[in-house]
Amino acid sequence: MNNLNQMPKVELHLHLEGGAPPAFIKGLAREKSIDIAGIFNEDGSYRFADFWDFLKVYEAACTTLTGPQEFYRLTLAVLEESAASGVVYSETFLSPDFCGGGDLGAWREYLHAIEEAAAKAEADFGITLRGIVTPIRHFGPEKARVVARCAAETAGRFITGFGIGGDEKSGALKDFSWSFDMAREAGLRITAHAGEWKGPDEVRAAINDLGAERVGHGVRAIEDMALVEEIAERGIVLELCPGSNVALGIYPSFRAHPIGEMYDRGVKVTINTDDPPFFHTTMAREYEMLHQAFDWDEGVFAKIARTALDAAFCDADTKTRILKTLEQAHG
Numbered sequence: 522m523n524n525l526n527q528m529p530k531v532e533l534h535l536h537l538e539g540g541a542p543p544a545f546i547k548g549l550a551r552e553k554s555i556d557i558a559g560i561f562n563e564d565g566s567y568r569f570a571d572f573w574d575f576l577k578v579y580e581a582a583c584t585t586l587t588g589p590q591e592f593y594r595l596t597l598a599v600l601e602e603s604a605a606s607g608v609v610y611s612e613t614f615l616s617p618d619f620c621g622g623g624d625l626g627a628w629r630e631y632l633h634a635i636e637e638a639a640a641k642a643e644a645d646f647g648i649t650l651r652g653i654v655t656p657i658r659h660f661g662p663e664k665a666r667v668v669a670r671c672a673a674e675t676a677g678r679f680i681t682g683f684g685i686g687g688d689e690k691s692g693a694l695k696d697f698s699w700s701f702d703m704a705r706e707a708g709l710r711i712t713a714h715a716g717e718w719k720g721p722d723e724v725r726a727a728i729n730d731l732g733a734e735r736v737g738h739g740v741r742a743i744e745d746m747a748l749v750e751e752i753a754e755r756g757i758v759l760e761l762c763p764g765s766n767v768a769l770g771i772y773p774s775f776r777a778h779p780i781g782e783m784y785d786r787g788v789k790v791t792i793n794t795d796d797p798p799f800f801h802t803t804m805a806r807e808y809e810m811l812h813q814a815f816d817w818d819e820g821v822f823a824k825i826a827r828t829a830l831d832a833a834f835c836d837a838d839t840k841t842r843i844l845k846t847l848e849q850a851h852g
């Protein structure tokens with residue numbers, strides 16, 4: 522279905538460094554004489570065995586991103602890829618841990634470079650970017666406080682949200698509530714990775730302990746139908762990443778992914794790539810695979826894109842502008 526490729530898409534769950542094309546990281550490593558050959562397969566793709574190995578490879582790839590200029594180039598490279606898939610609006614997770622090690626002055630410089638690249642990408646490729654600041658869960662609650670301060674100080678038109686990523690099996694979400702409270706008080710909207718590697722209780726913790734209005738993944742809520750019902754009733758939005766889940770072996774195939782059942786049960790599902798080149802996917806591929814798995818047509822995808830835009834953390838003017846783009850295409 523060729524039209525799916527061209528449909529305008531809205532993505533809410535993308536890690537900026539996780540969107541780095543492997544050739545881009547390889548090129549940076551060569552420029553800087555950093556030896557990370559071990560993280561690549563012979564065909565040039567990223568090599569990892571499981572999720573925890575993926576986190577290590579991800580962090581190794583990040584060692585090549587040594588300054589704001591590298592993040593400028595990264596942002597342009599990632600947005601060009603997203604735009605090629607038809608993405609017109611994207612929210613990306615940004616980690617001050619990888620952008621200046623939590624130093625506020627350094628973070629501002631990285632952010633300036635990322636925003637400049639985003640403005641260029643908007644002019645060149647017609648894609649709008651907003652940022653969600655995320656501490657890394659396995660770096661611990663203390664580092665998260667430093668990250669929350671960076672987020673609160675730079676909250677505004679570009680930085681619109683606060684989340685948490687990393688290893689879900691590390692610590693408890695409630696240990697991070699101080700950071701989330703600070704972010705919320707600064708006007709940031711809240712999302713949290715939960716229910717990818719842990720079950721329904723973790724999704725409950727994201728909603729109840731952190732006040733998440735969106736949940737990153739949240740897919741394993743499917744193991745508790747009362748929770749699925751509650752999520753649907755409360756209008757909690759799930760940032761689902763089917764290709765990521767299949768690549769990491771949480772579900773054996775797109776057909777077996779709960780997104781179909783959740784959609785049928787009235788859950789506000791959205792479609793996202795997470796870390797696309799790591800999981801050999803793109804937004805266009807996600808659409809194509811979901812079309813094949815569930816026979817979803819353009820009407821379903823248009824509805825899901827609209828759900829994603831409604832759940833976007835950007836300001837009302839930006840939303841209205843993107844809505845026009847969606848409506849022009851969908852009629």
Ligand SMILES: [Zn+2]
Nearest residue numbers: 686714737795
């Ligand atoms: Zn993620």
